[in-house]
Amino acid sequence: MTERMRERRTDDEFRLLDNRRRANSHKIGRRNNEFKIEENKRRADAHKIERQNDELKIEENKRKAEALKIERQNDEFKTEENKRRAKAHKIERQNDEFKTQENERRLKSLKIKREEEEYKEEERRRNASRMRMSRDKYENNFHLMKLNYESKIKEGPTHICSCCGGLWFEYSIRELTIEMLTNKGLKKEFIDNVCYLKNTIVKLCVTCRKDIMLNKVPNLCLSNGLAFYEVPDCLKILTELEERLISPRIPFMVIRTLGFCKQFGLKG
Known part of the structure; x- marks a missing residue:
């Protein structure tokens, strides 16, 4: 039977049909999980026995390495494989x-590599470069922080709080709207009372904002009678000498030493 089959398989057409029939039969058989598991075990055992042959093992490793090298030329495959390796x-x-x-x-491995002078020198250069980059980064950050601080100090406290009228730096002021304050549960009448300086954008300092959010009127609120009277238009055009002439009170103050403590004070 075997010899007869061998003779028949010398015919290319018969061999092709026989291979297709076997492949279909094998495909149907592998749908059965038990058959599939048994076949996988059989293949694994056969492969394990084959790999005991060093020549075959070397050839297989070379073939796998070449196939992997070709596949890794694809960037997507390379990225996915690197992710998979890193995860594993x-x-x-x-x-x-x-x-x-x-x-x-x-x-x-590192100890063996460091015995080579070239590697040791390269490592020194790499470490020196890393330290230099770190130092430059720190210096640049410090320089930027210094410039930022100097620009803010140079600008000065020019932002006015809508509640107390105090002058503040930009980072000490928080800008809000009437709608934002009402959304926090504050009544419209209360907002109009504490926000003495009427603007579209309400600017509040830390102290005033803290009290307002607690539904309290801040102690330094201008609506507590702390606001200055408005200067009439006729007085705005006066010179310093004219202001002195019509002033009901002319303060005279001098700077004097306060005892032996090297401090100074105003008197007058």
Whole structure:
């Protein structure tokens, strides 16, 4: 029977049909999980026996390496494989024993490499470059922080709080709208009372904002009678001498030393 089949398979057409029939039969058979598991085990055992042959093992490794090299020319495949390897390596390093062994292996490998003068010199250059970059980054950050601080100080406290009328730096003021304040549960009458300076954008300092959010009128609120009277238009055009002439009170103050403590005070 075997010889007869062998003779018949010398015919290319018959061999092609026979191979197709076998492939279909095998495909149907592998739908059965038991058959599939048994076949996989059989293949694994056969492959394990074959790999005991060093020549076959080397050839197979070369073939796999060449196939992988061709596949890694595809950027998508390369990226996916790197992710998969990194993930698998991360899982493996959760095992303390594996982690310790890998660290020891790396140390030994590094120790062997450091025996070479070229590698040692290259490592020194790399470390020096890394330190220089870190130092430059720190210096640049410090320089930017210094410039930012100087610009803010130079600008001065020019932002006016809508509640107390005080002058503040930009970072000490928070801009809000009437709608935002009402959404926080504050009544319209209360907002109109505490926001003495009427503007579209309400600017509040830290102290005033804290009291207002607690539904309290701040102590330094201008609506508590702390607002200056408006200067009439006829007085705005006066010179300093004319202001002195019509002023009901002319303050005379001098700077004097306060005892032996080297401090100074105003008197008058």
